[in-house]
Amino acid sequence: MTAFETVFERHDDRLGHFALRTLGPGTDAALLHRWVTHPKASYWMMQDASLADTEAEYRRIADHPHHEAFIGLHEGDPAFLAERYNPAEVELKGLYEPRKGDVGMHFLCAPTDTPVHGFTLAVITTVMEFCFGDPAVRRVVVEPDVRNDAVHALNAAVGFDVVEKIVKPEKDAYLSTCTRERFVAARAAQGVFR
Template sequence: MRLTTELLDPTPHLALLHAWVTHPRSVFWGMQDATVEQVHDEYARIAADPHHHALLGRADGEPAFLMERYDPARSPLAGLPELRPGDVGMHVLVAPTDRPVHGFTAAVLRRVMEECLADPSVRRVVVEPDVRNDKIAALNAAVGFVVCRTVDLADKTAALSFCTRADFSSSALGGAA
């Protein structure tokens, strides 16, 4: 299976994006009650932000996941003492499906990490998942993330976590790449 990413243009993919981010399985994405217009406005805002990028992920050419890459120093994490130069923030949402494929989400996360680390100036990837999201916690650990501490954000209590290049390379998923 070939996994690729491209900059997201929200307009042609709006119906798909809305279905993904409002799906019951996407509860931790935080857009459960968003209207189509609100989803468009959010991704148009991201597209206009030079420090935040949304990417559409495809599996063998078919839309399959959403990835966001951002500068944590210009995000709700700004000002946290753990942030360092060379950090990049990341969010990932695998498209909800009624026919799960074993190992697909792990493959997506590995591809997303490779995308984040493709920039040689990136030293660590930062994530801040909701502490209640046990599934992503397990996947994050498998790809090399280490939880630093919990952080109270406006919309959640987050597990602030970091993954260095070495952590990724020596992880169960990164080492398999």
């Protein structure tokens, strides 16, 4: 059994305990494969990935100096995937003007037959708090598919502004940014002051 390290924890007043732990490409491959190939994960662009493809992708991320992946836990159970990356080196290299203190992120909620109202907002909030937990981070940068309306609404809810439409090899995306100040203001607007 692999010992996983918890790297971040937060309590949501409504939904309870959230945490991020290290990801084991071999150990977590079957779990990740179910998540990334599910029809609801179409924007993750791994619909046709085999189990071996999934393990190889997360091993590549684990070995990359500018990219990390984590398993997100809700009340101790695996419930989402989070990635953190340096957008000047991964995903957006050459596609935007990076600033000191930029960090990129991705998140994917596990498919469920019993959705919980507000869960996805709690997940993106957890990932944002994790990113801003590093005092060197000044801005979170994302590049969601232009067609992903659900994520655009979530991004706006936590303080992201769309900067511009960009063309990536695999998709057209909205380059969006959220400063620490905008995130804090968005949390305050939701009635959350910490």
